[in-house]
Amino acid sequence: MRKKVIAGNWKMNxxxxxxxxxxxGIKNGLRTLSSNVEVIICPPYTSLETASTLVKNSHVxxxxxxxxxxxxxxxxxxxxxxxxxxxxxxxxxxxxxxxRTIFGETDSTINKKIHKALASGLLPIFCIGETLDERxxxxxxxxxxxxxxxxLKNVDTENMKKIIIAYEPVWAIGTGxxxxxxxxxxVHAFIRKELIAxxxxxxxxxxxxxxxxxxxPDNAVELLSQPNIDGALVGGxxxxxxxxxxxxKAC
Ligand code: PEP
Numbered sequence: 234m235r236k237k238v239i240a241g242n243w244k245m246n247x248x249x250x251x252x253x254x255x256x257x258g259i260k261n262g263l264r265t266l267s268s269n270v271e272v273i274i275c276p277p278y279t280s281l282e283t284a285s286t287l288v289k290n291s292h293v294x295x296x297x298x299x300x301x302x303x304x305x306x307x308x309x310x311x312x313x314x315x316x317x318x319x320x321x322x323x324x325x326x327x328x329x330x331x332x333r334t335i336f337g338e339t340d341s342t343i344n345k346k347i348h349k350a351l352a353s354g355l356l357p358i359f360c361i362g363e364t365l366d367e368r369x370x371x372x373x374x375x376x377x378x379x380x381x382x383x384x385l386k387n388v389d390t391e392n393m394k395k396i397i398i399a400y401e402p403v404w405a406i407g408t409g410x411x412x413x414x415x416x417x418x419x420v421h422a423f424i425r426k427e428l429i430a431x432x433x434x435x436x437x438x439x440x441x442x443x444x445x446x447x448x449x450p451d452n453a454v455e456l457l458s459q460p461n462i463d464g465a466l467v468g469g470x471x472x473x474x475x476x477x478x479x480x481x482k483a484c
Contacts, residue, residue, distance in 0.1 A: 237457060237484040238397060238441050238464035240273040240358060241471025242298060242326055243280075252280035256287045258474030263292055263481070270484040271464075273324050273358075274471070278312055285321030296324030296358065299332060302345040314353035325350050326466075328360045328384060330403045340383030347384060351392045358397045358466065359384055360445070361424075365404035373402075374423055381427050393432050397441045399466040400424060405446025407468055414455045414462075417444045421461035450479025457483055 247255060256274065263272065275296040276284050285295050301311035317325060327350060328343035343359070350357045361380040363373040377400070385393065400420055405412050412420075421442050428437035444456050445466035456462055464484075470476040 235439065235441055235463045236269065236271055238271040238273065238443060239477075239481050239484065240296065240324070240326075240397075240399075240443065240464070240466050241275060241477055242329070242445075242466055242468050243274070243276045243472060244298065244331070244468060245277060246472055247276065247280065249280055249283060252276050252284060253287065255472065255474065256284055256293070259293060259477060260287070260291050262474055262478040266478065266482060270481050272481060275324070275326055275358075281317070281322060282320040289321075294323050295321055296326060296356075297322050298326045298329070300325050300327075300346060300350065300355075302342070302349040304349075314349050314355050317355060318353055323356055324358055324397075325355045326358045326360065326399075328380070330360060330362055330364075330401060330406060334403070340380060343384050344386050347388060347396070351388070351395060356395050356397065358399055358443070360399045360401050360466070362401040362403050362406075362446075368402065368404060373420065377420060377424060378427055381424060382431070385431065390432055390436055393428075393436055394439060397443060397464075398424060398428075399443040399445050401445035401466060407447070409447050411447040411449075411452050411456070412444070414459050417456055418459040418461055421459065425461050448480060450476055450483060453480045453483035 273294045273296050275298050297317045327346045332338045347357050363376040367376045441463040443464040443466045444462050448465040448467050449470050
């Protein structure tokens with residue numbers, strides 16, 4: 234039985250004071266929820282250190298939204314894996330579609346980031362997913378397969394066990410257009426089949442595959458009850474205590 238993992242991607246939202254207030258709300262809400270769901274929050278860099286102090290001794294784990302694959306040096310504006318570790322991050326989101334489309338990240342860049350994160354002791358939340366155009370052209374499975382194969386190139390079995398995959402159809406992110414449970418489950422099952430081909434079934438069966446794309450409390454139950462959907466990567470709905478807790482309750 235795989236556990237459920239709910240992660241909140243705050244994106245470029247919430248200043249330090251707002252972050253403190255959201256984290257307090259989440260922690261208070263989780264106290265009254267007896268849940269064995271793993272909860273991860275991914276605030277912006279500017280709130281990470283404070284967030285790390287606030288989530289200590291709670292069930293909430295901390296992640297970042299991105300990092301660069303080099304150790305240090307002349308990379309103005311970038312943040313390294315060891316910097317994230319030093320402020321208490323356990324997870325890092327890599328390959329989010331906004332990084333791919335707005336900032337030009339490629340499968341190869343993302344692969345380098347995955348290797349650097351793993352070597353530095355960070356657990357990647359590796360995002361993949363097709364655009365609307367790709368879905369309409371009928372190449373969803375080709376795109377997702379390429380992203381899996383290229384993104385995970387040279388990742389060995391032991392390291393693979395540390396990776397969470399987030400399937401996020403780009404057309405469902407921030408649009409309110411959620412994939413149907415059948416559409417989501419079909420791609421999740423396909424991803425697991427590809428993982429079986431790459432890593433054998435005992436490893437593939439352990440891997441958490443989250444769904445992301447307009448997840449809300451009212452659609453979470455049907456998505457999360459699919460056999461290959463092991464959690465959610467949540468954008469908009471993670472910025473409010475009630476909606477984020479509502480999704481956790483759905484588990
Ligand atoms: C995301 O950005 O990863 C995401 C899934 O966003 P939203 O929930 O707002 O669609």
